[in-house]
Amino acid sequence: MLPPGPPTIPFLGNLNLDMSDMMILFRDLRKRYGDIFSLILGKRTVIVVCGIDKLHEVLVKHGDSTSDRPAAFWFKDVFLQAGVGSSNGKQWKELRTTTIKALRDQGVGKKEIETRILEEVEVFLERIQDTAGKPFNIKNLTNISISNVVCSITFGERHDHTDKDFIKLTNLIDDLLSHPYSIGLLMFLPVLQYFPLDPFGAKKMKRYASCIREHCRKVLEAHRKSFNSDEIRDVVDLLIEKQNVYGTSEESAFSDAMVIQTLSDLLIGGTDTTVTTLRWFYLFMIKYPEVQARMRDEIMATIGRNRPITIRDRAHLHYCEAVINETLRLGNIGPFSLPHMVSQDFMLDDYLIPKGAIIMPSLDSVHFDSNHFDDADKFDPLRFLDEKGELTKMKDIMPFSTGRRSCIGESLARVELFLFTTNLLQSFELLPETDTTDPSLEYKLGVTHGPKPYLIRAIPL
Numbered sequence: 001m002l003p004p005g006p007p008t009i010p011f012l013g014n015l016n017l018d019m020s021d022m023m024i025l026f027r028d029l030r031k032r033y034g035d036i037f038s039l040i041l042g043k044r045t046v047i048v049v050c051g052i053d054k055l056h057e058v059l060v061k062h063g064d065s066t067s068d069r070p071a072a073f074w075f076k077d078v079f080l081q082a083g084v085g086s087s088n089g090k091q092w093k094e095l096r097t098t099t100i101k102a103l104r105d106q107g108v109g110k111k112e113i114e115t116r117i118l119e120e121v122e123v124f125l126e127r128i129q130d131t132a133g134k135p136f137n138i139k140n141l142t143n144i145s146i147s148n149v150v151c152s153i154t155f156g157e158r159h160d161h162t163d164k165d166f167i168k169l170t171n172l173i174d175d176l177l178s179h180p181y182s183i184g185l186l187m188f189l190p191v192l193q194y195f196p197l198d199p200f201g202a203k204k205m206k207r208y209a210s211c212i213r214e215h216c217r218k219v220l221e222a223h224r225k226s227f228n229s230d231e232i233r234d235v236v237d238l239l240i241e242k243q244n245v246y247g248t249s250e251e252s253a254f255s256d257a258m259v260i261q262t263l264s265d266l267l268i269g270g271t272d273t274t275v276t277t278l279r280w281f282y283l284f285m286i287k288y289p290e291v292q293a294r295m296r297d298e299i300m301a302t303i304g305r306n307r308p309i310t311i312r313d314r315a316h317l318h319y320c321e322a323v324i325n326e327t328l329r330l331g332n333i334g335p336f337s338l339p340h341m342v343s344q345d346f347m348l349d350d351y352l353i354p355k356g357a358i359i360m361p362s363l364d365s366v367h368f369d370s371n372h373f374d375d376a377d378k379f380d381p382l383r384f385l386d387e388k389g390e391l392t393k394m395k396d397i398m399p400f401s402t403g404r405r406s407c408i409g410e411s412l413a414r415v416e417l418f419l420f421t422t423n424l425l426q427s428f429e430l431l432p433e434t435d436t437t438d439p440s441l442e443y444k445l446g447v448t449h450g451p452k453p454y455l456i457r458a459i460p461l
């Protein structure tokens with residue numbers, strides 16, 4: 001027997017449900033059916049998994065059976081079932097191990113990464129200084145700065161903030177991940193992608209993904225021309241080295257299609273998620289000035305203003321770290337993570353989880369779980385500090401998912417978030433667009449859950 005779920009109607013299953021906001025729908029269904037429920041959407045059986053315990057059980061304990069990606073719109077038609085984010089089986093395992101090693105070789109998870117990020121932070125702060133306290137759109141600036149970090153690690157290149165082609169590319173990434181139907185309706189009813197006039201944006205998403213791949217293909221070709229096995233410069237070089245050893249046939253994990261899509265996954269995965277987190281951060285800072293002031297007080301008392309904040313300072317800035325964790329929780333960046341697929345039948349609490357079903361891991365359910373967080377809708381960084389001011393409850397959030405498919409960029413993202421937020425508040429006070437603007441916390445839901453556009457002012461301290 002499948003886990004419980006709402007009654008189905010002939011042919012449509014549960015497609016009669018209002019899927020325009022899956023966050024609202026799944027919250028409601030969890031109340032009615034519990035932490036694990038099933039939906040029949042078109043020809044697909046979808047199992048929604050809620051709460052930290054059930055997610056660990058499904059993604060970690062049953063990881064053998066739940067770590068594939070489904071052959072469905074987002075993975076199959078947009079990302080061609082290739083690359084570290086969308087492939088499966090042996091090819092995926094090899095790509096994942098190699099990509100994690102490549103990131104580590106470039107300093108991710110080590111102190112070396114700091115220099116690259118701090119260079120970007122410096123340019124970021126200079127550009128903010130140029131706004132002279134006037135309202136501006138900090139999203140564009142953040143987009144370029146964060147993708148520059150990924151580009152420098154992956155491609156060994158960074159781009160000027162005025163580089164029009166690069167600005168266009170980062171906008172494509174943003175549009176792709178904020179599109180509403182990508183891991184919803186289009187995955188369950190693939191026929192929608194062939195509708196005339198593209199009302200669901202499927203063709204647009206495919207076109208965008210192809211443009212991003214084209215950029216990565218050009219970078220790969222340029223690297224090949226200057227490749228020297230004695231001097232591995234970046235992730236691209238390491239993948240070329242693997243191609244030289246294992247070949248580039250279709251079955252190889254390092255075929256051109258796999259390598260190009262992996263580079264694109266790093267660019268996409270490494271940019272939009274971190275930018276969205278930072279956009280929530282700025283918004284929370286202007287909405288809750290008392291939190292901003294307390295964060296700055298901690299920075300001033302611990303470091304002062306005469307030197308940049310570095311990774312070493314992380315151990316001493318507990319309130320700042322608590323604010324970042326609360327931003328990851330309430331910002332709820334990937335409310336449904338990325339869908340997984342069941343590769344073999346297994347039983348869970350007497351229910352059958354059938355081969356071929358799509359698993360939707362509801363990270364949203366973890367971040368707003370009233371069993372773990374009192375007043376879960378409130379922005380309250382203190383929930384991550386104990387009575388001695390030490391960090392606590394870190395294991396109660398799951399912004400990077402869990403298990404074999406969990407985010408490979410977590411340690412990079414955490415360092416970026418720390419260095420960008422703390423150095424920003426050390427130099428500027430963030431204010432809303434005008435003294436009377438009450439910033440809105442309304443969201444736009446796609447693969448990511450981001451705030452609606454807003455302007456801020458940054459006043460030099």
Ligand code: HEM
Binds near residue numbers: 096
């Ligand atoms: C705050 C920032 C970030 C958040 C919230 C985030 C979140 C996530 C989530 C929820 C997943 C899905 C895991 C699953 O399917 O169970 C994921 C996967 C992934 N992330 Fe991130 N991520 C962030 C930053 C990054 C960065 C900086 C990179 C790259 C440098 C990155 C690269 C990837 C890749 C390649 C995958 C696919 C892994 C696989 O399928 O094996 N992410 N991320």
